[in-house]
Amino acid sequence: MLKVPHVTSYLTEHFAEDAFGTLAGYEKKGGYAAARKALTEMAPGDVIELVKASGLQGRGGAGFNTGLKWSFMPADSDVPKYLVCNADESEPGSFKDRILLERSPHQLLEGILIAAYAVGACTTFIYIRGEYSFPADQVERAVAEAYDQGHLGPNVLGSGFRHDVVVHRGAGAYICGEETGLLESLEGKKGQPRKKPPFPAQVGAFGMPTTVNNVETFCHVPYIVNRGAEWFRGFGTEASPGTTLFGVSGHVVKPGLFELPLGTPLSEIVFEHAGGIAGGRKVKGVIPGGMSMPILPAGQLDVPMANESLRERGTMLGTGGIMVMDETTCMVRVGCVISYFFRDESCGQCTQCREGTGWLNKIMNRIERGAGQSEDLGVLLDIAAKMEGQTICAFADAAAWPVQGLLRHFRADFEEHVRLGRCPFTASFEL
Ligand SMILES: Cc1cc2nc3c(=O)[nH]c(=O)nc-3n(C[C@H](O)[C@H](O)[C@H](O)COP(=O)(O)O)c2cc1C
Ligand code: SF4
Numbered sequence: 146m147l148k149v150p151h152v153t154s155y156l157t158e159h160f161a162e163d164a165f166g167t168l169a170g171y172e173k174k175g176g177y178a179a180a181r182k183a184l185t186e187m188a189p190g191d192v193i194e195l196v197k198a199s200g201l202q203g204r205g206g207a208g209f210n211t212g213l214k215w216s217f218m219p220a221d222s223d224v225p226k227y228l229v230c231n232a233d234e235s236e237p238g239s240f241k242d243r244i245l246l247e248r249s250p251h252q253l254l255e256g257i258l259i260a261a262y263a264v265g266a267c268t269t270f271i272y273i274r275g276e277y278s279f280p281a282d283q284v285e286r287a288v289a290e291a292y293d294q295g296h297l298g299p300n301v302l303g304s305g306f307r308h309d310v311v312v313h314r315g316a317g318a319y320i321c322g323e324e325t326g327l328l329e330s331l332e333g334k335k336g337q338p339r340k341k342p343p344f345p346a347q348v349g350a351f352g353m354p355t356t357v358n359n360v361e362t363f364c365h366v367p368y369i370v371n372r373g374a375e376w377f378r379g380f381g382t383e384a385s386p387g388t389t390l391f392g393v394s395g396h397v398v399k400p401g402l403f404e405l406p407l408g409t410p411l412s413e414i415v416f417e418h419a420g421g422i423a424g425g426r427k428v429k430g431v432i433p434g435g436m437s438m439p440i441l442p443a444g445q446l447d448v449p450m451a452n453e454s455l456r457e458r459g460t461m462l463g464t465g466g467i468m469v470m471d472e473t474t475c476m477v478r479v480g481c482v483i484s485y486f487f488r489d490e491s492c493g494q495c496t497q498c499r500e501g502t503g504w505l506n507k508i509m510n511r512i513e514r515g516a517g518q519s520e521d522l523g524v525l526l527d528i529a530a531k532m533e534g535q536t537i538c539a540f541a542d543a544a545a546w547p548v549q550g551l552l553r554h555f556r557a558d559f560e561e562h563v564r565l566g567r568c569p570f571t572a573s574f575e576l
Contacts (some may be wrong), residue, residue, distance in 0.1 A: 179367035205359030231321035234437035241390035246280035250287035256363030275317035338538035381407035385451035395469035434463025437543030439550025457571030475570035487544035498541035
């Protein structure tokens, strides 16, 4: 059974209706009207300006201004230009793109068409995480329907604009979500991130100018074109407009996907929308945006879920994947799980990342076993600091930040393991 998200706004409004996933059902709800409008009534530059004015920030993790990113594509180049839809979604705790791919593949295709027209791309590659076989099937089915009805191909919607879409299934590696690792993998090579510059807008897929955007980012675009930048800015905060999809997992009564305005307090999401902590227990910590984002302690859940506010608390929105942990949770075990993941997924090109992720994991495990020493806490922070900002891609930073967050807010858990020579959290999850 597909999970139907909690509906509070526009993006997921029709997700309870299975027909919304079909071309006919999507068009019945006004689908493809925005693409028609953009392709027949607007100049590509006007579409870019509109998206810039809306303030839409990329929903793939970094929160970069989408319209601005599109404007980096060379406007007058005569080489083929490409668009890439990043559907790799491998960040633990994040599952919003999966639901979008499954429930509304035409919403995604419409956003892609508008973006492709704006940047002058002839082809879009939708790169889908290898494990997402049902979502990939849904997208392939929608692409076939769109070709059948003339919504893709040589004369999109009768506008004279040509566009092709290629669905590419990955082989299941977290690093292929990093945009240049993705491009390498798309080209049939090992998924190892590229040094930048040059950035993809200059040298991207197959050496051509390329824009990479996240699935959810594309899905917001038709609504902006239909309803305008001001309407979009009516949701969220001044710096972070729009709604976003918060995927809530962990020790809550009602885990699920919730579409809410950016800036919604984390406490409202956890205690109202996700029903609070299961079993009547107390909350201990919450990871606000997928596993690579530093954890927040129970006392800081009043934070508005927007990058500008989360940064003030030493963390970020990331992918909006909220992982809730109750009072029984051992934060050293959490550190063991997180550091194991990053050790396993490092592509190995950079010494700080390849070696650093291994050391972090080794020391975390040692502390959890009861064999840690008090100096180990400083060593963990020292390794994490030396991994930050030193490497080809941000994976090493993403591996360092959670360790820093755990030690910033839950140092007492680590000290207690060292003092007792064992893990004191007998009711915590098993490793
Ligand atoms: C290690 C790593 C993994 C990433 N994984 C993803 C991913 O699975 N999906 C995604 O959209 N972006 C991911 N990103 C971000 C992309 O590099 C890129 O910024 C994003 O796709 C741009 O889209 P947006 O501007 O629409 O957010 C990842 C970045 C890093 C450093
Ligand atoms: S930081 Fe890590 S994942 Fe990124 S390129 Fe270097 S070794 Fe590979």
